[in-house]
Amino acid sequence: xxxxxxxxxxxxxxxxxxxxxxxxxxxxxxxxxxxxxxxxxxxxxxxxxxxxxxxxxxxxxxxxxxxxxxxxxxxxxxxxxxxxxxxxxxxxxxxxxxxxxxxxxxxxxxxxxxxxxxxxxxxxxxxxxxxxxxxxxxxxxxxxxxxxxxxxxxxxxxxxxxxxxxxxxxxxxxxxxxxxxxxxxxxxxxxxxxxxxxxxxxxxxxxxxxxxxxxxxxxxxxxxxxxxxxxxxxxxxxxxxxxxxxxxxxxxxxxxxxxxxxxxxxxxxxxxxxxxxxxxxxxxxxxxxxxxxxxxxxxxxxxx
Numbered sequence: 001x002x003x004x005x006x007x008x009x010x011x012x013x014x015x016x017x018x019x020x021x022x023x024x025x026x027x028x029x030x031x032x033x034x035x036x037x038x039x040x041x042x043x044x045x046x047x048x049x050x051x052x053x054x055x056x057x058x059x060x061x062x063x064x065x066x067x068x069x070x071x072x073x074x075x076x077x078x079x080x081x082x083x084x085x086x087x088x089x090x091x092x093x094x095x096x097x098x099x100x101x102x103x104x105x106x107x108x109x110x111x112x113x114x115x116x117x118x119x120x121x122x123x124x125x126x127x128x129x130x131x132x133x134x135x136x137x138x139x140x141x142x143x144x145x146x147x148x149x150x151x152x153x154x155x156x157x158x159x160x161x162x163x164x165x166x167x168x169x170x171x172x173x174x175x176x177x178x179x180x181x182x183x184x185x186x187x188x189x190x191x192x193x194x195x196x197x198x199x200x201x202x203x204x205x206x207x208x209x210x211x212x213x214x215x216x217x218x219x220x221x222x223x224x225x226x227x228x229x230x231x232x233x234x235x236x237x238x239x240x241x242x243x244x245x246x247x248x249x250x251x252x253x254x255x256x257x258x259x260x261x262x263x264x265x266x267x268x269x270x271x272x273x274x275x276x277x278x279x280x281x282x283x284x285x286x287x288x289x290x291x292x293x294x295x296x297x298x299x300x301x302x303x304x
Contacts, residue, residue: 004038004052006095011040015048020085020099036224046085047100047221054096059142061087061098064223066141071223076129080122080220103219108241109206109290115242116215120250123209123217123242127234127254131198135228138199146202146229151263155183158270161277170280174292177299183269185262186304195230195260202227204237205294231256235264240272240294248302258304268298 012028015021021042028048031039038050051060065084072078086099108115139145162180165171171178201208203225210219227233235256238247244265251261272295278284279291 004050004054004095006038006050008040010093011038011048011050014050014090014095014097015040015042017090018086018099021046037222041102042099045102047082047102048097049100049222050095050097051224054094058087058089058096060224061096063142064226065098067138067143067223067226070137070141071133074129074133076125076132080126080217081223082219082221100221103210103221105210105212105218107207108209108211111211112206112242112293114211114213114215115246119211119215119217119242120246120253123238123250124253126217126220127231127250127256130201130234131231131254133199135197135199138226138228143199143226143228145197146200146227146233148230149232149263149267151266154267154270154274158183158273161274165273165277165280168280170276174295174299177296178269178273179299182299183266183273185259185266195232197228198231200227200229200231200233201225201237202229202233204234204241206241208237209241230260230263232260232264232267235261236268236271239265239268239298239300241297243297244268244300244302248304261302262304265298265302269295272298 008028008030012026015026015028016024027043029041031041036052038052040048042048065087068081068084071081082103083101084098085101089096106114159180162178201220201223203222204220208220208222209217210221212218235247235251238250248261248265251264272291275284275286276291276295279286279288
């Protein structure tokens with residue numbers, strides 16, 4: 001599928017047509033965060049998102065708005081969940097869009113040194129609050145069920161990709177960080193027989209978690225990938241956002257069992273290795289430097 005292209009001037013015309021936007025002059029800026037979405041900030045107060053894949057119609061955006069409304073009814077989650085102020089179709093172009101209030105502060109990815117113990121405490125509270133949302137309520141508004149990941153299959157592909165990266169000497173500064181042994185769970189950790197399925201954000205990377213100057217979490221954005229499934233996916237996201245060490249602490253404090261923690265970290269490591277190899281083959285357009293930073297964090301030592 002060809003990527004959707006929307007110029008900044010076109011985005012400005014779209015924004016000016018919306019009744020929820022203040023009158024000119026408008027300061028509209030394209031954001032680097034995206035990939036699945038084209039994203040602009042408006043007066044540093046609103047966020048415009050246009051899905052890159054326009055083939056699914058409005059329903060994904062409407063489903064996300066329903067989810068945000070559900071989450072905002074939870075007192076623990078409401079302060080961290082962005083308000084969706086508009087979802088619609090921009091005619092005559094027929095492009096779906098959504099408009100949100102912008103989270104205050106900056107993303108973890110843009111200022112990783114801003115992460116503090118307060119960040120950790122807030123992430124624990126966030127995971128606990130999310131686990132308290134009734135799965136039935138999420139399913140009723142259309143949140144899909146996530147597929148179970150075959151960790152052995154993913155690990156096998158990541159092992160092959162790592163071998164390619166080493167043979168081509170493409171790991172560079174990561175050569176001493178990444179090892180084959182770190183794609184396996186510690187020997188003392190046993191796989192659980194069953195896992196309670198919960199509502200998950202499913203993409204808790206650094207671009208989606210916002211902090212204030214004191215390191216407190218002010219917002220968790222982009223709920224388009226939300227799923228009902230194994231909570232290990234949250235550990236995976238946090239491992240690339242704040243590092244495996246803190247991700248493991250957060251997950252354990254939130255009540256996650258050791259096998260869930262390990263699965264999440266290993267998934268982050270495997271996904272990162274696969275992504276880097278695909279980038280260097282020209283099969284993935286993710287920013288290489290970003291993925292390298294994420295890999296360094298995901299391969300931190302951690303206690304399960």
